[in-house]
Amino acid sequence: MPRYRFPQPAASEITPEPVWRERRRLLAGLGGLAALPLLPACRQPEAVPPPAGNPLSIVRQTDTTGGEALTRFADVTGYNNFYEFGTGKDDPARHAHTLRPRPWSVEVAGAADRTGRFDLEDVLAPHPLEERIYRLRCVEGWSMVIPWIGFPLADLLRRFEPTSQARFVAFRTLLDPERMPGQRRRILDWPYVEALTIDEAMHPLAFIATGVYGQELPNQNGAPLRLVVPWKYGFKSIKSIVRIEFLAEQPLTSWERSAPHEYGFYANVNPEVDHPRWSQRSERRIAGSGTSVFAERIPTRLFNGYAEQVGALYTGLDLRRFY
Amino acid sequence: MPAPAAVAAWPAAAIRSAVFLACLAPLLWLALQLLRGDLGADPVARLTHETGIWALRLLLLSLAMTPLRRLTGSPWPLRLRRMIGLFAFAYAAAHLLVYVALDLQAYWPQLLEDIVRRPFITVGAAALALLLPLALTSTRAMQRRLGRRWRTLHRLVYPAAVLACLHFLWLVKADWREPAIHLGIALLLLALRLPPLARAITRRGTQT
């Protein structure tokens, strides 16, 4: 298997100096990268509140963006699409306290040798945590840069020993209108369902996040565990997962069901393929110290800038037809 | 002691000023939040949405004035109608300006493509295009010059309101409740203009 390469920055995105300085200061504060088996996870200069629970320790930090400015903690945790708690961008932060992410369990089903219901602790226990700084591009035309904490999805899926029948992996969000009051209205066909091909799911960039900014995921970001697929539009990165199923056939995902002409199964970030209501050619980046109304729009890149890593997954696929 | 005429004029000026300030308040509030950097994670989206929603609300409010006049018999709704309508247009113009200058920026030529290819923008632009001649002919002088044709022209506000609601309905991803409520109100206000309904709601003695 070829060695996996993380993205190299294009000349245009060499880190601006102030950001670079800030990063250096952070790294210095951490006391060097390689030496420590356990690093305290990323700390940001800007008002990241102390973790509510135990701070998360990580074994590795990877910035896949080549030093793009991070989105503030307040924006990552205060501006969310999580319709289970309301359709306004600030609804999840206001209402997700009802979620109760512990105790939690994950059901594993379908074409795998180890299926059944697993306690969250057993799901998470074997996986050392790492930090991955990823871009996140929403289909609505805005984007963020987020320091997730978690582990590769492939590492998790392999433990369930999927069989050769398993060509797709479907994920399901909790269904519980008591804890997710947004589900009392049928905005979508609850529960939320998302899926990947098995090759996508096994790709080293596909990630399970259990934390962000050095602490456990706040409820509104999809506690206690969520998917992060940085080369696809944000809605593919399903939150608060309770079920994982290995399938032989391609399942219908929530947004495909809701509006099949607008949302496809793949939903790969692609500036050449417009959404009927939004051009996808460019994006508003929500990042840096407070977003300004004059912040510059930036061009959107194929596979959200991860083409070098994931392009091979789609050789021969007509990306216009399979949007 | 002030002259009797001045006493009578005072409440009229006060009512006008109060409505003027009320119409201006959302814009001032947005400007204040803008200056304080308080518009949230995506300030451009916030500005687009707030100016759009206030344009629509004021447009519907201006449409409510004629039925209100019939219901109450008071002369006030008709006296305030033009100001409210002009504010609706101002918010809609600000809405377009935010979209082009702050959102699209260097990508502004995309506006034409958006108008052609994205139905929700097409109908939004159509609504604004219908409101423009109304704003331009809103002065008393134009009203006099156009005579009877002025009333006919200003009926364009009906399709404009419906198109603005469709614009809203078409742009939401899944939660249709809010645009549906606005469309419902628009259709109700238009229905109240149908002769039988208009007669039914008119207070006796009201001249229409």
Ligand code: HEM
């Ligand atoms: C050329 C004309 C127009 C353009 C280009 C335009 C563009 C837009 C855009 C880009 C959005 C945000 C869409 C999104 O977030 O996905 C929007 C929202 C909106 N626009 Fe317009 N618009 C136009 C005219 C109008 C007019 C004339 C009205 C009303 C009188 C209006 C009312 C609204 C409303 C109510 C919203 C939704 C606000 C919300 O979500 O709270 N627009 N418009």
